[in-house]
Amino acid sequence: MNAVHIAGVGMHPFGRHADVTATDMGARAVRAALLEAGVGRGGFGAAFCGTAYGGIATGHRVLSALGLTGGPIVDIEAGCASGAAALSLAAGAIAAGQYETVLVFGVEKMPAGFIRSSFFAPWQEAAGLTPAPAYFALRAQQLMAGSGLTERDLADVVVKNRRHGAANPDAMFRSAVTAEEVLASRVVCAPLRLWMLCSPNEGAAAVVLRAGDGDVRLRAAALRSHLPGYVLNEGTPMCGLIGADPPTPSRMAADAAYAEAGVGPEDLDVVECQDTDAARELLAYEELRLCPPGGSGALLRDGATALGGRLPVNPSGGLLSKGEPLGASALGQVVELVRQLRGACGPRQVDGARVALAHTVGRGANASAVVLSR
C-alpha cells in the first residue's frame, strides 16, 4: 500500500458561533489546511466532507464559497465518526492510487442540549426512550461496577481534560474546574452530572492528505461498526441477548488500526479519545488496550493520562473542553495530534511525541481509530 502523509491541517474553533454559518466555518478550516499544504485550485483530486446535521451538499457549499469546486465532492455521514470515515475513505483512495492529494474536512452546527437524532422512530421519542445521556449513564454504571470506579473518578476525568483544554485556543471551555465543582453540577442521568457530559456544538476541521512520505504519516484509519447482541451497543437497540458480549466497535477498530500501522498500544505517546462523557474516556482506555480490563481507574489515578504523564490522553482538552460538533470532531482530534507530532502545541505539548492515536465512537454505530506518526 502506498504511504500517505498529512500535508496540511486547519481548524475553526469549536464553540458557539451564532453569527457564523456552517459554510463559513468549513471554508475557514479548509482554507487554512490548503494554505499549509500549499495547495490551490486543481491541487486536490477529490474532497470528502464529514457531517451529520449539515444537510444536502454541505461539502459543495463550503468549496463553492472558496471557488474550489469542479472535482468530486462527497459528504460522508457516520455519526460521531463522520470525519474519521471521510479520512479513512480518502486514505484508501490515495493508497489505491486513485488520487494523489485529497481534501478531507468536517463541519457541524448543532443546537444546544439533547442531541435529537433521526436515528429513532417518533414513538421512541414519545415514549422517552431516546435520550443519549440515559444510555451513557447505563454504560457508565456497567463500567463502574466492573472496574471499581467511583463518581470521584468520573469527576477527575473532567478535571484533567478541562485543565488540558484551558491551554487550547480552539476549545469551547477554557477554564480549569475542581472535582468538587463537577460533583456539585446537576444530575442529568445518574451517575452522570452536567459537567461530565460534553456539549454538542459548532466547528470545523480540515486535513489535506497526500501520497508519499512527509513529516507526519497517516499509518492507519480503521472503521468498525457494532456487532448484534449487546443491549447497550452503539446501534442503540431496544433489546439484547442475555450473556452476549461481542467485541465493541472501538476495540475492533483499535485492533485493526494497530495491525495496519504495525504498532501496539505500548508504542503510543499521545491519544485523543471519545470523552462524550467522563466514563466514556475510561471505557476507551480499556477498549483501546491502554490498560488491562478493569485497569482504567488505576491508569487515571496514577496520572499516566494527564499531561506530563506516561501517556497523555486528550491533551486538547477532549470533547469535554472542546464540545462535540459531530462531523468535525474526529478531524479536530487529528488536527490536534498532527500539531502534537510537530511539536507545535505550546503549553499543552506532549514532549517528544512520535506515535499518536485518535479514537471516536458514537450512536451512529461506527467507531474509528486513526494512527499517526512522525
Added chain:
Amino acid sequence: MSDVEPVQPGLFCEAGLLGGECGACGRRHFPRATICPWCGHGEVAEVTLSSEGTLWGWTAVNAAPPGYDGPVPYGFGVVELPADGIQVVTRLVESDPSVLAVGTVMRFRVVPLTPGTVTWAFERA
C-alpha cells in the same frame, strides 16, 4: 381503556411486551420485527414476552428530551427477561435511582404517558 391509545400499536398488550420469535434460530427480540435481527431469517412469530424480569441497569431522566411530552423525572433502564433470553430497554416506574439495585425483581405494567396515551414500564414487584 377505550379513551386512551398506546404510544404505538403493536408494542405491548395488558399481559406484557409483544416480541418476535425467530422460526429458524428460535431467539426472541423486541419490538417484533419482520426479519430476525439476530440471524436474518424471514419468518418471525409474535410472542407475548414474560411480565416478570430482573433489573440489569437503571438511571432516571430528569429533563424532557425532544419529542417527549410525558412527566419528568422518569425511570429508565434495562430489564432482563430470563424466560425469553433477552434484555429490553424500558421505562421504569421508579425515578429515584437510589431505591433500585441489580437483580431487583421487576414486573411489567401499562402506565399513563400523556393525556390520551399510555406506554409500558417495569416496576418493583
